[in-house]
Amino acid sequence: MPEVSFHQQIESLRLGAGEIFYGEGILAVTKALLQSGVSYVGGYQGAPVSHLLDALVQSQGLLSELGVHLETCTNEAAAAAMLAASINYPLRGAVTWKSIVGTNVAADALSNLASPGVEGGALIIVGEDYGEGASVIQERTYAFALKSSLWLLDPRPDLPSLVRSVEMAFELSETSNTPVILELRIRACHMFGSFATKDNVAPAHSANRRLGPAPFNYDRLSHPPATFRQEADKVERRLPAARRFIFENKLNEQLGPREGPIGIIVQGGLFNVLNGRLALAGLSDVDGRVAIPTLVLNVVHPLVPEEITRFCAGKSAVLVVEEGAPDFLEQAIGQILRKADVGTQLCGKDVLPMAGEYTPLAVGKGLAAFLARHDRAGPALEQWIARVEAQQAQVGKALVAPLPARPPTFCTGCPERPVFAAMKLLRREMEPVHICADIGCHSFATFAPFSQGNSILGYGMSLASAAAVSATQTKRPISVMGDGGFWHNGLITGVAGAIFNKDDSVLIVMNNGYASATGQQEIVSSAKEAGGRGPGIDIATALKSLGVGWIKRVRTYRVASVARTLRAALRSQAKGLKVVIADGECQLARQRRLRPETARRLAAGERVVRTRFWVDPEVCTGDHSCIRLSGCPSLNIKPNEDPLRSDPVAHVNNDCVGCGLCGEVAHAAQLCPSFAQIDIIQNPTGWDRLKQRLSTGFIRLLGGGGRSKPALVTAE
Amino acid sequence: MAHVQPITVLIAALGGEGGGVLASWLHRSAIAEGHFVQGTSIPGVAQRTGATTYYLEIVPHAGARHRRSDRGPVLALNAAPGEVDLVVASELLEATRAVAQGFVTPERTVLLASSARVFTIDEKAAAGDGRLDAQAMADIARRCSRLAIIADFTAIAAQAQAPLNAVLLGALAASGVLPVPISEDAFRAAIRAEGKAVDANLRGFEAGRAPRRTASAQGDKTGDQTRASPPLMHLVSQQLEAFAPQARAVIAEGIARLTDYQDAAFANRYLARLKPFASRPGAEGRFLRELARHLALRMSVEDVIRVAQLKLRKERVLRVTHEARARAGDIVDITEYLKPGAEEILGLLPPRLGRWALARIRHDRAWPLKVTTTRASGFLRLKALAALKGWRPHTLRFAEEEAWVERWLELVDRALAMSPAAAQEVVATAALVRGYADTYKRGLANWRKIVECVIEPMLAGRLSRAHFADAVLQARLAAAKDPEGEALAETIAAIRRSAAAEHAAAE
Incomplete structure (x- = not known):
């Protein structure tokens, strides 16, 4: 069983038309898959999209009712290859993984999937592990979309928008016979919000309603000579079809006034950060009513050239807000404008950072620079930047040294x-x-x-x-x-x-x-x-x-x-x-398995031995060699009670699960005699009590546990 | 433009502390009260003790308006510096981190934080005391916030045997600082609805609500203050009056320690060793206090006899029982992990015999033992060892320690004649020699290196006297920071280089 239990969330996957779903972004996407009549789901776990699979693994009942096949794949290549079911059959399928790493692993299958294209909607939900909290190399999924002709959605991060994106992605995929990637940043996956649900849709073809084999069709194979035809088909038929669909269904949103001297083109996923800074500058509000014409690209690949030129025409400058390197969007927009001979000045990475997460401060500074260039500078935004930087500098000075980082570490009692x-x-x-x-x-x-x-x-x-x-x-x-x-x-x-x-x-x-x-x-x-x-x-x-x-x-x-x-x-x-x-x-x-069992046995009055470790504060000299060989979160330090010593002593807290590592290390490294194992016999048997009474009696006979620490001694 | 401002809340916690559950309680209660709420998190690698943050935005009374619409308020997914109304931190360093990142500002932010520290690995792993200055962090946090509620909520949670996040929620509810109306009953209902450890969490919520004394983030660094046991403060004796008042409490403690360690005669030897320094020029109160402190520690070195003695104390079982939260009727067993090495065991022999034996055995031989002192057989074994106390003055280890003490005092004595500041640093080098087995040997080797390469050349006038104190300090810090590494060798090389450069310049 996965770490997180989705008991409550699973119920919300069953919600019907007109009800309200409350939950995190990735689960809203999961619900949207079921509302879209998906036939199969697969993937490989990884933050921040693990919950999609974890929740579905725990929803077997619901999946069998709908006939949805779930595959927990051995890796992302297997997940991508699974989408092959949509090449020949009108099956909607979705797979998920963490990107960029998962996309790298899946790359071969993705190319071979993209070349013949798909009949049933194929959706790849990637967790774009970029910026704060990311655990992988910092690269963009965008390059894969470009090179393999996959469409890339980067929707505005709010639950209704995510759900609509999933639904539209399947239609886009089917209309243009192209697999679609939906990228969700870490914060979007974990975003808590609400949306009005629809009924789940049992797919027409599924594990419950099975199909016969497709007739032989060489063009479904990514094998020459079909591959030459497929490459041409990508650009001659599928691309224009996709652009038409995106344009006609208004997947990208134009917000604010139609006309204006300047405009902003922003990745959908970054709109919320941008809006916060615009609001501060007095150019928007909490409802997103922007005062500057803004084109929100919920689809970042392909771009629709007419949409871009129409938006830019008549404006003296546009700012492209695009996170990460390289500046794919900015380059593409520049080329579109040049070819259409639109003279609008293009700003982007010249005022915004080339690399790194677009935090409110990063976007605020870029926006302020852009607005200043075009005489729209608001003092509020600039004052805010100055204030933030002044405070950071002031606190930095007061702290003397930078605060130590706190990276994750092995859990208490980790076997590794x-x-x-x-x-x-x-x-x-x-x-x-x-x-x-x-x-x-x-x-x-x-x-x-x-x-x-x-x-x-x-x-x-x-x-x-x-x-x-x-x-x-x-x-x-x-x-x-x-x-x-x-x-x-x-x-x-x-x-x-x-x-x-x-x-x-x-x-x-x-x-x-x-x-x-x-x-x-x-x-x-x-x-x-x-x-x-x-x-x-x-x-x-x-x-x-x-x-x-x-x-x-x-x-x-x-x-x-x-x-x-x-x-x-x-x-x-x-x-x-x-x-x-x-x-x-x-x-x-292990603890998740044992804890309820132990609690049950304790409550039933059964004998339970709880083991934990302990550091003798009188024997510990505060050298902390033990910590340098362990780093266990439950092996801590605490003030020294000895009036002659000032260095803190090692200390084991009650989170200790009794794995025994500190004792083992004390032995293996011949560290010190401070470590002791504490066994607490709960609900002891009569035999336990008899043995203990005999021992205690004997010890008392020998001087009763030794002399107490002297409280007052006078020197001669 | 509408002038609705969302209420913004940032929660800074450590993985596994339930920051996500706290955020979820806030979500649920805000929704129940008719507010619109959206939030997100950087859970990091949750459960795995790294720093994590959760961010919420609440639009008051906008729940009904937006729940069913496709276009709710556009809420930011990142907290913006200077635009946070409330920061809740489960730990003082994480609170300070939020301050350093600019999320806590004097104009806007209420900071609700536990003053307790969860030490980072760097703080814990330092040989000696690597802790950050908690008082300084709390001061900065107070100065940079509109209102700071900093108290030891962690202790309150421990006392209530409840999760910290529930205590923080209770404190938040009681403080009334949340700038959006959410009733205490809504919080309680949220805890019940969440369904996780409901009883413990409700207990924690009530504990957090209870009024408390304003606790400050107590810096528990002792710094210059040595805390002597109160009864000893009353000890008045002729001998103590000879010393500066500042040193008397420590000397009294030292006398008590050494009497317990060996006998009154041994305590008298301690006094006799200190006395010549009392009247020396330059031997001020602080110097004497540190000398007395280190001397007492070094004279009561933890040999196997001492370890056995300490492990037989009556209070230990009570203390362990309490610390391990054993219930009445439980049986508590204590099993000691001991691994005496050849040097420790043969150190019990008379010096000549001991040295003879040590020359014939591998020094890395050691015998791992697990001794259950709460049971007859284990108790008996340690009792037998502790009974060797009277034999101790005849042992090899005792002779070696006495020789070390004499050598160290001689160096202190000579340094004092040259420079009181340097003498103070020579005194402090005693802290390097401590611990057991490898740790002890490494410390002793580092100490000898400092004596040979820094202290002796200084005393002999081969290195510049002006840098005496500083050079010893640098060498000691290098050895303490990196006992196993190269830092000491590098520092000594640097000291030699600068001495050589000075020498050349002088010629």
Whole structure:
């Protein structure tokens, strides 16, 4: 079961005509898919679009009623390939993933999908992971839309607009036989709002109402000579059809007065940020009644040249508000104006940042510069900028040093942390080795206190990225990969490649049972526990079948044993790939399973032993070596009670889940005698109580627990 | 242009703290009260303790007007600096971050924040004290907000055994600072409707509502103030009067510590070591206090006998039971993780025998033990170790520590003759030698390096005397900041370079 429960939201996916949906953007999109009569949905999880799949996985009942097929794909390439069902059949299909990374993985299938085009509407919902909160490289999905002739929607971020975009996207796709991408920024996906719902539509053809095979048609194949015809078809028929549809259905919106000396062309997704700054300048209001002609591009590719020229004609200047590099829109608009011989001055990245998120301050500054050039400057906007910058400078000065960042880290009790503790211990004892990091929770090991990793090349790519390194280094490199990345593509791209090429390197596979970083979605090796869907395929068996000879399994919490195994892998005389499978279930998933069970047993009066760790504040000397080897959120510091010491002592708080890492590290690194394991026997049995009474009696006999700390002692 | 201004709310929290649930309570209650509300979040990698923010905009009484229309108010998805009415922060650094980013402004913003700190990894991992100055952060937050409600809501939550986000919601409800009407019952209904841990959250809500004393963000850095146990403050003795008043409390504590550690005679040795410094020129109160403090700590070094003694104290079980929130009737067991090494065990032998044995065994040998002190067998083992207290003065470890103390005092003594400021820094180097096993060895090695490469050359006049204090300080800070790394070696090289340059310039 995924991390987030969508129990309440699932009910809202069933809402009918005229009811009100309250919820986040990505779930509104999910509801819109059902309202659009989608036949199949698939994808690969990743913030910020994971919730679409997570919610549907938990809505099996509703999906079977409607006949919608749901596929949780092994990677984005599989998701894109799934859209092939819409090439030959009038089926509406939607897939989702995180972009840019997912789009990269899907690129081959996307090209092969785009070339023949589609009969049924094909929609790709991408989470544009850009700006604050993003976890991937900063690139735009736009380039893919351009090169493969896919249409790209970037709608205004409000729920009614998102829902309408989904509905129109299917029509656009079918009218122009082209797959459509709907891009949603992080904040739009997580946006909470409301819209009036329609009834869900059971598709005409679906898992419940099945079709026969399509007749052979060579033009449905992306294979020469059809590909030559398809390329021409893209530009000669599909593009004009799309432009006509966009224009006639007013997918792009012109707001504000028709005429004016200056205008603004803005990506739909950025309209809200722009409107806030316009309102501040006295040029709009909270309802979006702008005072400057504004063209909101809910479709950013293709542009409709007539729409652009008509908007720009008669204006002395337009400002293009387009986030990220390169400036695709600005270039395209410039070309359209030049060809139409419209002399309007084009502004954009000259006043706005070339790269980075368009925050209110970034847009405000660009807008102020543009307005000033054209004598529309409002003092309010400029004063606001000055005030913000003055305050930031003033606070910066008062703070002396910049505030420390607070990156995410391994959860309390995470099974992956001990592996990195072991690696850090090894680093003290042996010379450092090259570390190929990967995508997943384990990439938090690049942050303090572990601070390791020489490169990250993408999801499941660590071992592949070690290929030339292992061939040119004096020491074997270590590649770290999660089970998520392993099944996403690491098995083939990494392991098969390393075996074929006889690469001499070490791979650690973190086997925590889920794609954890994205919210504990089940994967091929997930066990079938608590009603999960995982088939429990064994990673070691998969490795053996590929011919990996050196495979060791370790329990991650046994730090000394992990260190020993890694040392053996690094020093082994055996050439070739050596794999360490680090077993330890994702602690978030484990706790979610155990907590209700423990609560039930406690309430029923059954014996439950709760274990947590504790630091003896009298023995801790405040050196914090333990923290430098762990970084566990529940391993904290607190003021020293000793009047002779001032450095804070280590302290374990009650979030501790008793994973035992701190004790293991204290042993493995021979740290200090401050760590103790606390076992709290709740609802003890009569036997427990008898044993304890005997021990206590004996201890009392021996001097009763030792002398108390002296309160007052006078010197001689 | 219409003049409706949305009410803007920014929530700054840490992943896993329920910032999203708090935002959801606000959403639900605002909707129930007929307002139009829209919001979003940067949950980051939720649950995983990174900084997260949630942003809401509420248009008062506009719910009915917009609910069914396709065109609601255009609400921003990003908080804009200077345009936030209310910032709720679950932690002081995150509150300060919101201030630094300009979201909290004196003209407009009410800041509701917990004064508690959740330390960042850099603060926690520093050897010694790497904590940020909480008082300074709270001061900046107060200065930059229209109204600041900063209190230890985290402690209130802990006391009520309720989630912090519910306490914050309660405090928000009671403060009446939300510039849009939402009744307390609407908040309660939202908590029930959300359906997550309803009882605990309602308990937290009421705890947050309850009036409280205005707590300030207490900087718990001790700084210059050493807190002596109150009874010791009353200790009056002839011997203490010989010392500057500033140092007396620490010396009294030191006497108590060493009497407990060994015996009264040992405490007297402590006094005898301090006394010659009391009347020395340049030995001011602060100097004496620090000398007394470090000397007491270094003389009561945690050898295996001491560790066993500390672990047998009666109060421990009570303390653990309380800290671990064990209920009446629960049985609490404490299992110590010990791993004495060869040096620690053979250190119990007489010096000559101990050195002989150590020469014949690998020093990295260590024996991992798990000793349950709440059970007879474990108790017995530690009791036997603690009983060696009387034997301690005959051990190798004791002899080595005594030699170290004499060496350190000698350096302090010589430095004091040259420069009181430098002597103060030499005193402070004692803090580097602490901990156990590898930590202890690394600290000792770093200390020796500082003595050999900085202190001795200074005392011998080979390096410029003017930089004596500063050089020792720099070296100590480098060793403390990066005990395992290269920082100390680099600092020493820099000190030598600047000395050489000065030398050349002088010639």
